[in-house]
Amino acid sequence: MSMRTLPLVFINLGGEMLYILDQRLRAHNTSEDNSEKGVWSENDRKRVMNDIVGTMFSKAFMDELLKPQQLYSHRTMKTVLTRLAHASIMRLNPASMDRLYELMVMAFKYQVFLCLRPKDLLLISYNHMDTIREFVKDTPMVVNQVDETHRKIIEAYSSLSEGELQLLRQTLLIFFQDMHVRVSLFLKNQIQNPNGRFALMTSGPVPHGTDVPGLIRIFDCRGREVRRREFPSGGSYTSSIREGSFELHGNRVIRLGMNMYTVDHPEETHTSRAPSVKTDGSPNPLAKEELNLLARLMGSMKTENKPKDESGFRINLFNTDEEEEEAGASASAEESLYGVINIQAMQDEQAALELARIAGQFAEEKEEKPEKPSNNKGEELLAMMDDL
Amino acid sequence: MYHKEKSIQIKNSASALYNNLSVLRIAPRRLTHFTVVHANMVNMVSASWDGLNYTHRQLQSKEPNVATSTSLIMQAAFCVLPSRDLLVVTSQKGIQMYESDGSIMVYWHALDTPETPTAQAVFARGIAAVYENYICVGVSSGAILVFDVPSKGSNITLSEVLEEHKESITDMASECSGSQECIANLVTADDGGNLCVWKSGEEFQLLNKIPGFDMSCSSVKLWKGTVVAGYGTGQIRLYEAVTGILHAEINAHARWIYSVDIAPFSGLLLSAAEDSLVRVWHMTITPETNSVEVVHLHNECVTDTQICGAKFCDGDGYAFAVTGYDLSEIIRYIQS
Numbered sequence: 001m002s003m004r005t006l007p008l009v010f011i012n013l014g015g016e017m018l019y020i021l022d023q024r025l026r027a028h029n030t031s032e033d034n035s036e037k038g039v040w041s042e043n044d045r046k047r048v049m050n051d052i053v054g055t056m057f058s059k060a061f062m063d064e065l066l067k068p069q070q071l072y073s074h075r076t077m078k079t080v081l082t083r084l085a086h087a088s089i090m091r092l093n094p095a096s097m098d099r100l101y102e103l104m105v106m107a108f109k110y111q112v113f114l115c116l117r118p119k120d121l122l123l124i125s126y127n128h129m130d131t132i133r134e135f136v137k138d139t140p141m142v143v144n145q146v147d148e149t150h151r152k153i154i155e156a157y158s159s160l161s162e163g164e165l166q167l168l169r170q171t172l173l174i175f176f177q178d179m180h181v182r183v184s185l186f187l188k189n190q191i192q193n194p195n196g197r198f199a200l201m202t203s204g205p206v207p208h209g210t211d212v213p214g215l216i217r218i219f220d221c222r223g224r225e226v227r228r229r230e231f232p233s234g235g236s237y238t239s240s241i242r243e244g245s246f247e248l249h250g251n252r253v254i255r256l257g258m259n260m261y262t263v264d265h266p267e268e269t270h271t272s273r274a275p276s277v278k279t280d281g282s283p284n285p286l287a288k289e290e291l292n293l294l295a296r297l298m299g300s301m302k303t304e305n306k307p308k309d310e311s312g313f314r315i316n317l318f319n320t321d322e323e324e325e326e327a328g329a330s331a332s333a334e335e336s337l338y339g340v341i342n343i344q345a346m347q348d349e350q351a352a353l354e355l356a357r358i359a360g361q362f363a364e365e366k367e368e369k370p371e372k373p374s375n376n377k378g379e380e381l382l383a384m385m386d387d388l
Numbered sequence: 389m390y391h392k393e394k395s396i397q398i399k400n401s402a403s404a405l406y407n408n409l410s411v412l413r414i415a416p417r418r419l420t421h422f423t424v425v426h427a428n429m430v431n432m433v434s435a436s437w438d439g440l441n442y443t444h445r446q447l448q449s450k451e452p453n454v455a456t457s458t459s460l461i462m463q464a465a466f467c468v469l470p471s472r473d474l475l476v477v478t479s480q481k482g483i484q485m486y487e488s489d490g491s492i493m494v495y496w497h498a499l500d501t502p503e504t505p506t507a508q509a510v511f512a513r514g515i516a517a518v519y520e521n522y523i524c525v526g527v528s529s530g531a532i533l534v535f536d537v538p539s540k541g542s543n544i545t546l547s548e549v550l551e552e553h554k555e556s557i558t559d560m561a562s563e564c565s566g567s568q569e570c571i572a573n574l575v576t577a578d579d580g581g582n583l584c585v586w587k588s589g590e591e592f593q594l595l596n597k598i599p600g601f602d603m604s605c606s607s608v609k610l611w612k613g614t615v616v617a618g619y620g621t622g623q624i625r626l627y628e629a630v631t632g633i634l635h636a637e638i639n640a641h642a643r644w645i646y647s648v649d650i651a652p653f654s655g656l657l658l659s660a661a662e663d664s665l666v667r668v669w670h671m672t673i674t675p676e677t678n679s680v681e682v683v684h685l686h687n688e689c690v691t692d693t694q695i696c697g698a699k700f701c702d703g704d705g706y707a708f709a710v711t712g713y714d715l716s717e718i719i720r721y722i723q724s
Contacts, residue, residue, distance in 0.1 A: 001460045001480060003505050068507040113694070116643070117620075162620055163556065163579030163604035166644065167509060173404040174427050174460065177714060193692065197714070200664050200692045202642075209603070210621045211639040213663075216682055218636050231684030234665055237642050 001171040002164070003068035007153060008125050009077065009172070010065055012111070012257065014056050015128030016104040017081060018135060021090075022049065023261040044089075049135040050142050051088035057132075057145040064296050066156060071175055072290045074105075080297050102181045102271050109176040110191065111256040113198055116207035116240075118165035120254055121172075122157055123244045126150070127257030130249075150248055158246065184270040185260060202235030212237045389668065389686040391724050393707070395717040396433055399444055400426035402696055404713040405462060406513075406606040407559055407647050409697025411709060412466040412473060412488055420701060421488065422718055423464045423475065424711050430464045430477055432490045433718070445490045449479035460511075467517035471539035476523060478512035483525050483533070485544060494542040497535075499527065514557040518574050518588045522547070526557025532576055534592060550592055555579040561609045562588075564652045570613050571595065572629040577605040583615055585629045598632045607648045612673045614680065616657060618645030624659055626671070626680055635680035640667060647698040651705030657682070658708055660698035664690050666710055666721075688721060 025045040055061065078101050085092055085100075092100065111124050129150050136142040160168075180196025192198055206212055213235070218227040244253035402408050402424045412421040418437045423430050430447040449461045459480040466488060467474045473488035485495040501510050512533075514526030523535045523544075530553035536545050553576065560576040572595050574586040581600020587593040598615070607618040614635065615627040622641035627634055641661035649658040650671075657669040668686040673679075693712035701707040701720070710719045 001462075001509060001511065003507055003509050068505045070505070118644075161555070161579055161602065161604070163558070166604065166620065167556075170404045171460075173713060177403060177427065178401055180714075197692050200694065202664060202689060206622070206642045210642060211623070213622060213639050213642050215639045216636065216684065217638075218680065218682070219634055221633055221678060223634065229683070232687065233642075234687040234689055235642065235663070 001070070001174070002168040003070065004156070004160075005071040005168055005171050005175075006069060007062065007065045007156070008121060008168070009071065009108075009175075010056065010080075011125050011149075011153070012108045012128050013077065013081060013104045014052075014084060015125075015132055015257070016107045017085065017100065018049065018052065018132060019259045019261050020100060020103060021052075021085070022135060022259075046136075046138060048088040048090055050139050052084055053132055053136045054139075054142045054145060055087035056084050057142070057149045059145070059148070061297065062149050062152065066152060069293065071171055072293060074101075074175075076290050076294055077101075079294060083298060099271060102179075103183060105176065105179060106181050106183050106186070106271070107260070108172075109179060110186065110198055112169060112172050112176065114191075114200070115169075115254070115256055116205070117209070118162055118169045120207075120244075120256070121165060121169060122153075122246060123252045123254050124257035125153065126244075126246070127252050127254070129153075130252070131259050147248065154246065154248065182272050203237060205238050205241045208240045208243045210240065212239060389724060390688065390708070390721040392688075393720040393722045394439070395719045396422065396435055396442060396709075397717050398422075398424055398431045398433055399446060399716070400424075400429065400431055401714045401716045402711040403427055404646075404694060404696050407463060407465070407697060409647070409699050409709060409711045409718070410465045410475075411699045411701055412468070412475075413702055414488075421466065422709065423466070424697065424718065425461045425464050428460050428479075430461060430475075430490075432475075434489070447475075447477065447484075447486065447490050449477060449481060449484060462511050462513040463515055465515040467515065467523050469517050469521055469523075469537060469539075471521070472537070474517075474523065474537070476515045476525065478515060478525055480509075480511045483512050485523070485535075495535075495544040497533070497546065509556075511556075514560040514576065516560040516562045516574060516576075518562045520588070522588055524560060524574060524576070526553075526560055526576060526578075528556040530554050530557060530578060532557065532560070547590075548592060550576075550586070550594075552576075552584050552594055552597070553578040553582060555582070558604060558606050559608045563610045563613070564650060565612045566652060567612065572610070572613060575608055575610045575615050575629060577608040577617060579604045581605045581617075581619060583608065583617060583627070585615070595630055596632050598627055606645055609648055609650045611650045611652060611655075611671070613675050614671075614673050616648055616650060616671075618648040618659055618661075620644045622661060622663070624648065624657075626682065628678070633678075636682045638669075638682060641665060643694075646694075646696045649699045649708070651700040651703055653703040654705050656685075656700065656705035658698050658700055658705070660695040660710060662694040664693050664695060664712075666690065666695060666698050666708075668705075668708075690715075690719060 082097050115121060115124060129146060133143055133146050182196050186192035213233040214230050216229045217225050220226050242253060245251055403426055405425055408425050410423045419434050421434050423432045428449055432445040434443045449459050461477060461479045464477045467476050475486040475488050475490055477484045482496060482498040484493055486493050499510055499512060509528055511528045512525050516524045518524055521537050523537055525533045532550040533546060534548040536547040555578040558577050558579055563570045563573040571587060572585045573588050576584045581603045583598040584594060585596040587595055604620040605617045606620060609616045613629050615629045617625050622643055622645060624638040624640045626636040640659050641663050643662035645659060645661045647660045655671045657671050660666045666688040670683045670685055672681040690710060690712055693715055695710055695712045697711035699709055701709055707722045
């Protein structure tokens with residue numbers, strides 16, 4: 001399958017993550033939780049955005065992503081995205097990150113599933129980058145990083161044929177396969193059904209380059225049309241709309257990839273599992289290649305030294321009471337259906353220990369290739385964590 | 389014209405891959421095999437005609453005797469040869485051939501994969517059994533591997549490599565009318581929409597090249613010397629194989645076509661796409677007078693589903709089966 005999925009995966013998943021965090025940080029400017037400093041000022045929010053965007057769009061990180069490689073497991077993606085989120089002063093506990101990840105992935109799945117043609121994947125990515133640029137517009141240095149990355153993406157993907165982009169899309173669809181987490185915003189807007197599946201309309205504009213279905217044309221040996229006949233298309237399609245811009249700046253025209261979340265309705269980001277879905281709790285032994293990727297990506301992320309006296313900002317992303325009710329009513333013992341995303345600021349040492357613990361889990365698991373023990377790589381990774 | 393029958397449940401959901409359904413009808417045993425690809429495995433279900441027995445089997449793409457992680461499968465297809473039937477599975481790592489019930493792997497061919505990954509993906513895709521005893525498989529580089537298959541046993545050999553396409557092979561098909569008179573008996577398609585028409589033999593002969601318009605041809609069939617091709621634009625085109633003359637053009641679907649199939653005894657044509665629609669057409673082809681007629685007969689909508697496989701279950705087109713992305717069932721339709 002495609003070897004070029006990673007940059008688009010991170011830009012789009014990272015973009016969705018930033019949309020959600022931005023919404024939450026704007027919505028929370030009262031101290032209803034128990035944190036010492038409950039108030040997120042405008043500056044705090046901008047700082048968080050700058051920190052995360054700056055890390056995600058750093059040259060080192062992006063260059064790693066742009067190397068041709070396979071798309072790895074959700075576990076690896078989640079680990080790297082957690083680390084990205086932790087590039088700021090915010091901290092997310094594992095359960096919160098799980099919820100946030102589900103939300104990000106379902107949003108991106110929706111965009112990939114519904115885009116009219118594979119090339120629109122690029123426009124979706126550019127929509128994310130345009131909004132990210134807006135988040136950090138007051139910090140020229142970070143804007144430059146986003147622009148540089150955007151140029152590299154244009155360079156890497158503009159020459160791909162529709163067939164190659166469809167292969168990329170098919171690779172992403174395998175990545176999202178069987179995920180049917182219900183998202184309140186999607187259910188409310190009826191783009192998702194109660195069973196978790198997205199609604200696919202047999203109406204609306206056809207993709208750029210496609211004709212409205214309904215016509216059969218017959219030609220003779222000389223290429224002249226001798227007959228034309230119509231047939232019922234079973235839908236109500238209209239001609240394609242104008243093509244969006246694939247340049248650094250421009251009107252993308254399509255709306256997929258734009259920020260759907262509004263400040264006034266935080267309950268939109270509630271998610272719940274469809275009852276029939278079983279959580280995959282079994283550990284997924286990471287192949288050596290995945291561990292290598294993880295090490296490279298983690299290593300390429302710079303972190304700033306945070307002053308020790310800067311105490312924690314803890315924030316609940318969701319309404320705790322409502323979520324606990326919902327969780328109590330439907331959750332089974334093993335599954336964590338809590339909607340609360342707790343963002344905590346832990347001391348840096350704690351953060352490093354937490355990450356080391358996660359990395360340690362990978363190192364301990366059996367690898368599929370028996371000839372080389374995984375301990376070496378795991379130790380290297382742990383050492384890298386301690387240095388950060 | 390058709391109505392929905394009871395679906396067959398499969399162990400996993402279908403992946404979004406072109407031509408993701410293969411059907412083999414075994415009349416003497418009164419059962420039909422179906423295969424559907426899910427990521428790195430092939431779900432096989434054998435359904436008895438009385439509807440009472442369903443046997444499931446799962447095949448993974450694995451090199452024999454090597455404990456590496458499995459690779460993603462691109463396609464699984466039954467190949468019907470005069471002396472035997474085989475199940476061919478193509479993946480990122482190579483090509484596997486099994487006995488048609490999936491019980492034994494009889495052949496493994498590894499693809500050349502570079503040491504460090506290149507931006508160009510490596511995989512095999514496009515499978516066809518060709519007169520008289522060949523199995524052809526396409527590769528992402530555009531090459532076509534021709535395997536010589538003996539009537540029994542595992543002494544399958546790579547007989548030839550055809551290098552004509554420059555883009556990844558998407559699909560291929562052999563002449564399915566059963567007529568020995570057709571000169572061309574293989575058509576191959578690629579990501580640029582280019583079609584090559586071949587005559588099989590000890591050395592395959594290229595008879596014609598029909599250029600694409602930079603739009604991927606994802607599914608192709610050959611019947612009575614006519615190529616039926618489905619494209620990413622949702623169009624279906626009918627070409628005379630040997631001359632390349634365009635006989636018909638249908639604005640068939642609003643999204644990328646994933647499968648076309650023909651019922652050779654009746655001339656029924658089946659097309660399915662990401663737009664959630666399956667359409668049934670009828671073709672009348674008279675090679676002597678060079679005339680082609682296409683008529684639309686029927687639509688089926690599989691709600692909220694991007695269809696990835698659609699095949700007739702028999703040579704008359706009395707029944708057809710459909711698979712969709714994220715769907716864990718094979719949906720069946722039967723003529724009313």
